Amino acid sequence: MSETNLQDWVGRTSTAFETADGERAARLATLLGHDGDPAAPLFPLGHWLHFSEDDVPMSDLGADGHTALGGFMPPVPLPRRMGAGSKLEFHAPILPGQTIERTTTIESITEKTGSTGPLCFVVLRHEITADGKPATTDRHTIVYREAxxxxxxxxxxxxxxxxxxxxxxxxxxxxxxxxxxxxxxxxxxxxxxxxxxxxxxxxxxxxxxxxxxxxxxxxxxxxxxxxxxxxxxxxxxxxxxxxxxxxxxxxxxxxxxxxxxxxxxxxxxxxxxxxxxxxxxxxxx
Missing domain, CATH: 3.10.129.10 (Hotdog Thioesterase)
Known part of the structure; x- marks a missing residue:
């Protein structure tokens, strides 16, 4: 598929820190039709409100609005991207104000050919801790395909x-x-x-x-x-x-x-x- 060996990206890691944001979590509750409580534990998927992949300068975004490939993420030569799913384990709730750390590892990169042409599946393992204790493990799969x-x-x-x-x-x-x-x-x-x-x-x-x-x-x-x-x-x-x-x-x-x-x-x-x-x-x- 590419002269670049995408397997060179397997095992790469990246770590980021944020503070769990109760106001942001309350806005998600409002979006879902509930009364938001900024003091309540985050929704089980509340870590998705943090650590945005697209939190980069405008110059680092690709034509589709996502962060351009070739930095931490492998330079997959397929322009269209979709999330394929996640497998999550919840170890403990995340509370507003806690320091949350996410360590992301590129767990695997698999190239396949489907009915629509070549595909590339990238699995990211996110390990999230809250105040140093395990909170969530999120194995997220991204699929890239041709235009x-x-x-x-x-x-x-x-x-x-x-x-x-x-x-x-x-x-x-x-x-x-x-x-x-x-x-x-x-x-x-x-x-x-x-x-x-x-x-x-x-x-x-x-x-x-x-x-x-x-x-x-x-x-x-x-x-x-x-x-x-x-x-x-x-x-x-x-x-x-x-x-x-x-x-x-x-x-x-x-x-x-x-x-x-x-x-x-x-x-x-x-x-x-x-x-x-x-x-x-x-x-x-």
Whole structure:
């Protein structure tokens, strides 16, 4: 795929420090429709509000709004990037005001050929501590692919029509992220990827029909729906895989069911019934 040996990047590490921000966490709660409490422990995925990859000078950003490759991240010669999922373990809550340290290791780089052409999967292992004690382990997978051929003009299409919620689940919640929610989530996470806010770019350059709903936002909505229906459950693990993209103003059905004691299957279901995100939640027995 490339004359550069991408495997030279495997094992590289980077460490960053921040202070857990209760105000930022409260804004996430507001985004999710709750009363935000700046003194409350961070949402289990609250570390995503910190350590933004795009927190670099403007000159260090690529054309898509993300940090240009070739520094800490390997110079993958594929221009399109999407999050493929994460596997998280929660060791202890993060409290506002704690010093949080994230050590990131490039765990693996795997090049493959899929139905759409060459792909490259990069797995990052994030070890997060709070005041020196283990808090969260997050193995995050990023996939890079070739650019899509976009017909002259724009690939813009209206949102897909709503469909009925799937049956056979213990609980169901429906949400409809719009442009404002996508903007606010990008602002909270300092995510400058243009597919989430730049309609001409996402439809005319990347070939999507509309603004792409952040995978982490959908994963957050899904876990929040689980926690709302299981308020006493102590979540110790969360694993999710992105299957297909979702777009602004589309209805998403969030569903879940217990498959065995302490293990729950979750899905974010796109219009038409296709699974957009498949997830598993593990709770303390």
């Amino acid at each position: 899509t051929s976009v017909p002259e003009g724009s690939a813009a299409k209206p949102p897909r029509p709503d469909s009925l919620a799937p049956e056979g689940w213990d609980w169901t919640r429906s949400v409809r992220p719009n442009e404002v929610m996508l903007f606010r989530y990008s602002a909270l996470t300092f995510n400058s990827h243009r597919i989430h806010y730049d309609h001409p770019y996402v439809t005319e350059v990347e070939g999507y029909p509309g603004l792409v709903t952040h995978g982490p936002l959908t994963a957050t909505l899904l876990l929040d729906a689980f926690k709302s229906t299981h308020p006493e459950a102590a979540v110790t693990g969360y694993r999710f895989t992105a299957k297909s993209p979702l777009f602004a103003n589309e209805q998403i059905h969030l569903v879940g069911r217990e498959t065995e004691p302490g293990v729950h299957e979750l899905q974010a279901v796109a219009p038409g019934g296709k699974t957009a995100i498949a997830a598993t939640v593990v709770t303390k027995s």
